Amino acid sequence: MVCSKHPVSAAMFMIISLVGVASLFVLLEAFFLAVLQILVYAGAVMVLFLFIIMLVDVGPNAGKSSKMKLISGLAGAFLISLLIVSFLIIVQSSGWIGGGANWSPIIEGAEPVIGDNLSFSTSVKSFGYGLMTKYMLPLQISGFLLLAAMVGVIVLSKKEEQNTN
Amino acid sequence: MVQVALSLLLLPLLSAGITLLFLRKYGNIAALLSVASAGGILAFSSFLIFGKDSDQIFSWSTTWFQLSDWELSFGFLVDSPAKTLLFVVSFVGLLIHIFSLGYMADDKAKARYFGGLSIFMFSMLGITLSDNLVMIFVFWELVGFSSYLLIAHYFSTDEAANASKKAFIVNRVGDFGFLLGIIITYWTYGTVNLQELSVTANLDPSLTSTMLCLLLACGFIGKSAQFPLHVWLPDAMAGPTPVSALIHAATMVAAGIFLLIRIEFLFTVEALKLIGLAGSVMGLYAGFCALTQRDIKKVLAYSTLSQLGYMAAAFGLGLPGIALFHLMTHAFFKALMFLGSGSVIHACHHEQDIFNYGGLRKKMPVTAYTFLIGVLAISGVHFLSGYFSKDAILLGAYNLDFVIFSILYLGAILTSIYMFRLYFLTFCGETRSKSSENAVESSVFMTAPLIVLAVLAVFGGFHSLYPAQIVEYLLPDISRVAEMPHHLWMNILGLFAWVGGLLFAWKIYGSDTQSKDPLELKAPSLFQLSTSKLFFDEVYLFYVNRIQDPFFRFLEVMELLFISGLMVRGSAGVAALFALLGKSFYSGKIHHYSFWFVLGTLGFLAYAILGGGIS
Amino acid sequence: METISPSHYLFLALCLFSIGFFGVLLRRNILLLLMSLELMLNGINLALVTFSRTSLNLDGSIFVFFIMTVAAAEVAVGLALLVALYKKRQSVFSEDMNLVSN
Numbered sequence: 001m002v003c004s005k006h007p008v009s010a011a012m013f014m015i016i017s018l019v020g021v022a023s024l025f026v027l028l029e030a031f032f033l034a035v036l037q038i039l040v041y042a043g044a045v046m047v048l049f050l051f052i053i054m055l056v057d058v059g060p061n062a063g064k065s066s067k068m069k070l071i072s073g074l075a076g077a078f079l080i081s082l083l084i085v086s087f088l089i090i091v092q093s094s095g096w097i098g099g100g101a102n103w104s105p106i107i108e109g110a111e112p113v114i115g116d117n118l119s120f121s122t123s124v125k126s127f128g129y130g131l132m133t134k135y136m137l138p139l140q141i142s143g144f145l146l147l148a149a150m151v152g153v154i155v156l157s158k159k160e161e162q163n164t165n
Numbered sequence: 166m167v168q169v170a171l172s173l174l175l176l177p178l179l180s181a182g183i184t185l186l187f188l189r190k191y192g193n194i195a196a197l198l199s200v201a202s203a204g205g206i207l208a209f210s211s212f213l214i215f216g217k218d219s220d221q222i223f224s225w226s227t228t229w230f231q232l233s234d235w236e237l238s239f240g241f242l243v244d245s246p247a248k249t250l251l252f253v254v255s256f257v258g259l260l261i262h263i264f265s266l267g268y269m270a271d272d273k274a275k276a277r278y279f280g281g282l283s284i285f286m287f288s289m290l291g292i293t294l295s296d297n298l299v300m301i302f303v304f305w306e307l308v309g310f311s312s313y314l315l316i317a318h319y320f321s322t323d324e325a326a327n328a329s330k331k332a333f334i335v336n337r338v339g340d341f342g343f344l345l346g347i348i349i350t351y352w353t354y355g356t357v358n359l360q361e362l363s364v365t366a367n368l369d370p371s372l373t374s375t376m377l378c379l380l381l382a383c384g385f386i387g388k389s390a391q392f393p394l395h396v397w398l399p400d401a402m403a404g405p406t407p408v409s410a411l412i413h414a415a416t417m418v419a420a421g422i423f424l425l426i427r428i429e430f431l432f433t434v435e436a437l438k439l440i441g442l443a444g445s446v447m448g449l450y451a452g453f454c455a456l457t458q459r460d461i462k463k464v465l466a467y468s469t470l471s472q473l474g475y476m477a478a479a480f481g482l483g484l485p486g487i488a489l490f491h492l493m494t495h496a497f498f499k500a501l502m503f504l505g506s507g508s509v510i511h512a513c514h515h516e517q518d519i520f521n522y523g524g525l526r527k528k529m530p531v532t533a534y535t536f537l538i539g540v541l542a543i544s545g546v547h548f549l550s551g552y553f554s555k556d557a558i559l560l561g562a563y564n565l566d567f568v569i570f571s572i573l574y575l576g577a578i579l580t581s582i583y584m585f586r587l588y589f590l591t592f593c594g595e596t597r598s599k600s601s602e603n604a605v606e607s608s609v610f611m612t613a614p615l616i617v618l619a620v621l622a623v624f625g626g627f628h629s630l631y632p633a634q635i636v637e638y639l640l641p642d643i644s645r646v647a648e649m650p651h652h653l654w655m656n657i658l659g660l661f662a663w664v665g666g667l668l669f670a671w672k673i674y675g676s677d678t679q680s681k682d683p684l685e686l687k688a689p690s691l692f693q694l695s696t697s698k699l700f701f702d703e704v705y706l707f708y709v710n711r712i713q714d715p716f717f718r719f720l721e722v723m724e725l726l727f728i729s730g731l732m733v734r735g736s737a738g739v740a741a742l743f744a745l746l747g748k749s750f751y752s753g754k755i756h757h758y759s760f761w762f763v764l765g766t767l768g769f770l771a772y773a774i775l776g777g778g779i780s
Numbered sequence: 781m782e783t784i785s786p787s788h789y790l791f792l793a794l795c796l797f798s799i800g801f802f803g804v805l806l807r808r809n810i811l812l813l814l815m816s817l818e819l820m821l822n823g824i825n826l827a828l829v830t831f832s833r834t835s836l837n838l839d840g841s842i843f844v845f846f847i848m849t850v851a852a853a854e855v856a857v858g859l860a861l862l863v864a865l866y867k868k869r870q871s872v873f874s875e876d877m878n879l880v881s882n
Binding site for chain 1: 760763764766767770771
């Protein structure tokens with residue numbers, strides 16, 4: 001996706017990878033999140049992206065290729081590899097890469113709350129329970145964040161209209 | 166009384182303020198206002214001198230400001246010497262104001278001139294009335310400032326501008342010593358109030374020191390233009406003539422003597438002796454310089470220096486009353502002569518070279534005869550004012566200190582020589598230039614003060630003619646001198662001095678009509694020595710150019726190198742380096758930012774791994 | 781055949797994150813840049829869900845929920861800004877959006 005020249009094809013690859021992640025969620029038995037992933041990302045966000053790509057109408061190779069691009073690409077690759085290596089070192093040294101090989105089975109019909117923790121479950125009901133009890137405040141804040149984003153977007157587009165008039 | 170003293174002090178300030186704020190363009194109104202304020206000063210001060218309870222010392226003070234436990238008061242002390250000076254300042258001041266009306270009639274900057282005069286009157290009265298040293302110092306600086314203003318009245322000429330700077334800077338040197346003296350006084354006695362000081366000093370005479378006296382006398386040396394700070398006064402003659410008469414002859418330079426009298430109780434025997442000796446040497450030296458001056462005002466300036474030397478000598482002999490007496494008579498006859506020279510200069514269209522005058526007696530009779538009275542008085546002709554005060558000094562010196570006497574006596578002979586030389590060259594013989602051919606007698610504004618001053622110069626020496634309040638301070642010393650022996654001998658010597666000077670001057674200058682100084686032909690080496698003024702200016706110039714300037718240049722280089730270069734620019738440079746570093750981060754390119762972001766993340770990771778953060 | 785262990789998921793998450801980051805660093809097109817950011821967030825999500833699953837704890841999954849919310853808001857605002865900038869400068873390339881003159 002990151003290598004494709006045309007933004008539209010990049011977006012298509014993006015959708016594929018998002019759907020892939022959704023399927024991985026299914027494999028991890030997080031069905032609700034998989035559905036959300038499809039709906040929000042593949043459905044809403046990527047449609048938005050495509051829409052904007054069509055709107056601003058960027059050609060396939062409009063970006064200027066320069067030496068700077070090559071250098072920064074190489075430097076980026078180097079940095080990423082450094083990042084991966086250091087991450088692997090941490091994971092290796094912490095020693096639970098081997099220990100996480102077994103999946104503990106999900107306990108059906110377990111209590112939603114065990115001690116301080118919410119127990120993992122496949123049902124949407126436990127999600128709702130967690131959001132409404134332990135994560136009440138973050139839920140409201142994220143709602144507020146969405147509102148702010150909406151207002152912001154409206155203001156941005158409106159201001160532009162005034163300027164063009 | 167307080168109201169009178171306050172209004173006396175504030176009247177000229179008010180006049181100066183109004184003039185400088187509103188009347189800059191209305192010279193005539195400003196002149197009238199200033200003269201009116203001078204008249205008011207005379208009225209108020211005579212009320213202060215002769216009012217009821219005037220036989221007692223009047224003092225009043227209030228807190229001016231307070232710095233923790235250090236309090237500075239603002240107050241008046243009107244005792245007998247203050248009354249004498251008050252009389253001189255207000256009376257001579259009024260006459261000179263009136264004279265200025267005539268002299269400055271055609272001047273373009275009248276308002277500035279009269280405003281300056283009013284400021285001067287304010288500050289001079291301040292010195293006279295102040296009851297503590299700090300206040301005296303403040304007004305001391307103010308008279309210096311107004312003197313600077315007035316010398317630079319013709320500021321478009323280089324001479325006046327340089328002279329005003331010279332006067333100001335040379336006075337700074339003296340005032341620095343004065344300030345140090347005040348500080349040490351406060352440190353030693355814990356007060357700067359004159360009355361408290363005198364009480365403390367009388368209780369414990371051991372507190373004072375010669376060092377302290379000499380530091381305080383530095384103020385006197387600077388302001389009264391005594392050795393070695395005398396160089397400014399002859400140059401100060403670049404100002405208008407009435408200013409020279411008022412400030413540089415009658416009052417301001419005499420304020421130095423007044424200061425000495427105010428703090429007389431502090432002086433040690435050694436300090437007195439030193440001042441007396443320095444004063445008498447000054448009397449001789451200035452007389453010697455005056456012999457060959459060509460500028461009429463410079464002759465008078467050197468004569469002033471010489472007479473101030475006499476006053477200092479009298480003070481040094483322990484006769485402060487006589488010093489004040491001579492101050493008073495000197496104020497009369499020297500103001501008279503300065504105003505007379507002003508009248509001559511005015512009539513001759515600002516020609517000041519005495520070799521370009523001549524024969525003015527017939528053209529300007531009033532000026533000539535009043536001037537003659539002044540010359541006779543300063544030469545010590547019998548029964549004129551100068552005779553009484555000067556011969557009192559000579560007699561006192563004869564009986565108390567023979568070295569001082571002999572120096573002073575030589576000075577007295579020189580005085581009569583250069584004074585008669587001045588008179589003969591100016592008023593006798595034939596006219597030697599065009600500008601003096603057309604001279605006519607000055608207006609009544611100028612001649613009236615001359616006549617009044619001439620009367621005072623004749624009769625001013627009879628102390629019994631004055632009201633008791635004015636001469637109260639003089640009497641003890643006068644009677645002390647009167648009881649001394651050798652009166653007759655002194656009279657004969659005095660007669661010899663002035664007659665000898667008269668004859669000598671007549672022989673050389675009386676019949677000569679050349680424009681070259683006859684003394685130069687007869688005694689060239691002596692003449693050279695006298696015109697060089699004993700190289701004081703040269704020595705100072707050498708000091709400034711060769712020693713002070715290189716040193717300052719060295720300091721400047723040091724300053725450029727270390728303070729300006731290393732510290733100021735250096736620290737700025739370090740800051741700029743950091744700024745450059747910071748600026749390079751702020752490139753405006755998203756990708757640069759993300760690189761730095763990654764680097765930062767890596768840094769944290771490295772810390773986590775290498776720093777042993779993981780357990 | 782080896783079973784798929786949580787560390788495989790984690791490795792995949794790391795790969796996703798790295799590819800996204802690579803895109804952020806490399807691409808000049810801001811649209812693609814935003815997409816790469818989304819990819820990075822997906823990597824994080826995957827890792828979170830894996831942790832949540834292995835420790836049988838729902839908190840991780842709920843965090844994924846919040847991350848999705850924030851990502852959606854971010855995309856909306858980012859794209860709006862992009863459109864506004866595009867109208868002003870006729871470009872979606874990051875080097876054209878440099879307001880610092882140097």
